[in-house]
Amino acid sequence: MTTMGDVARLAGVSASTVSHVLNGTRKVDAATRQRVEVAIAETGYRRNGVARSLAAGRTHTVGLSISALTNPYFGSLVHAVERALSDAGYVLIVGDSHDAVDSEKRVTDSLLDRQVDGMIVAPAAGSERSTLPGITRTGTPLVLIDRMLDVDCDQVGPENVTSARMLTEHLLDLGHRRIAVVRGIPGISSTTERFDGYVAALEGRGIGLDPSLVVEGESSTDVAEREVRALLASPNRPTALVSMNNAMTIGTLKAVRSLGLSIPRDVAFVCYDDFEWSDLFEPKLTAAGQDVETIGATAAQLLLRRIRKEDGPPQRIRVPTMFHHRSSCGCS
Missing domain, CATH: 1.10.260.40 (lambda repressor-like DNA-binding domains)
Structure with a gap:
């Protein structure tokens, strides 16, 4: 050398x-x-940048633990975080948690071993008991992204309850009463919050929850396709569907097509998460779109403040979604 x-x-x-x-x-x-x-x-x-950084007490690196890097939403989120940190002179190191606490802990431990200056985590189910305490014990600045938990640190994520309620109410306004929901991974806050919004919309119209209309999509395209196909093939199929993330939306659309059904003629459809290429679908999807750029940039700025040791109580920031009214819901 x-x-x-x-x-x-x-x-x-x-x-x-x-x-x-x-x-x-x-x-x-x-x-x-x-x-x-x-x-x-x-x-x-x-x-030797590492040696110089360690001598200065900083590595100018930030760790990000996040799930499903192949998911377009998470890919866009990583890009938004990386751009904001790069502008501040930091390098982002990314690890895929696979939405499981054991792999999440391996990722975060590895990032801590690299002496990152701070950590951004999209927590898996049970992370508050398994992964996060190990990070906070080291004193490493921590920000949660996308999923909010009852823990003492900065957090930023999308607005979930009101957005999911709005989507469901839109279908109710169109006269639908048998509205099925495709929900994500159990135990994750975004799954719970979006389902709560769906239930609140039904209850607001005096409609009780029908468990037969709850599809466990597990945030998976394949699982959602299988489960939605089974539901739509039943004799008393729903007249409308709400999908609660983009991976399950793709699975739902594949299920509808495999049965020879048409959206919105045979079943109306709305979804949480918009696609950069959603205009390519026919019909075009009515969706609640997340402001990914704002979520990513806000997480980066919150973390940089903690790295600079700025005081203040932990912040919990909810970023509103944008309602994109298109034709899959059945509106003319």
Whole structure:
């Protein structure tokens, strides 16, 4: 491995002169600077950024534990966080938790071993008992993203209850009474909150919850397709469907198509999560779209404040969704 001493010998200067050129800590005459820069290029020397960062007490890295990186929503969320942190001079290290606390703990432990300056976590079910205490014990700044928990740290996520209620009420306003819901992974706050919104809409119209209309989609395209197909193939199928995330929306649409049914003629449809390419669907999807850019940028800013040791009580920030009224709901 090339050292600073190798560069100094090739340039015919002292190691301290090379250091001054690299770090700008002292003025070096133009001719000497040029010799050093040529020697750096010829030797391929690179500074040990990790050693310098550790000496300064910072690594300028942030860890992100998140699930299902293949999910378009989470991919967009990672991109939004990375852009905000990059603008502040930080590098993002991402690990996939697979929405399971055991793999989540492996990811977060690995990130802590790398001495990240802070951590952003989209918590799996049970994370508050398993993963998060281990992070807080280290004193590492922590922000929760997408899913809110009853823990003492900064958190940012989408508005879930009101948005899911709004989607369901829209179908009720169109005259539907047998409205099925496709819900996500049990034990995750976003799953619970969106289901609560669905139930609140029904109760607001005096309609009791029918368990036969609750589809356990598990935030999986394949599971949602299988379960929705079984529901729609039954004699007393629902007249409308609400899907509570984009992976399950794809599965639901595949199930409808596999049965030769048509949206919205045979079954009306609305969904939580919008797609960047949703206009390619026919009919176009009525959806509650998340403001991914704001969620990601807000999480990054909250974390940077804690890294800078700014005081203040933990913040819980809910970002409103945007209602995109299209044609899958059956409106003209």
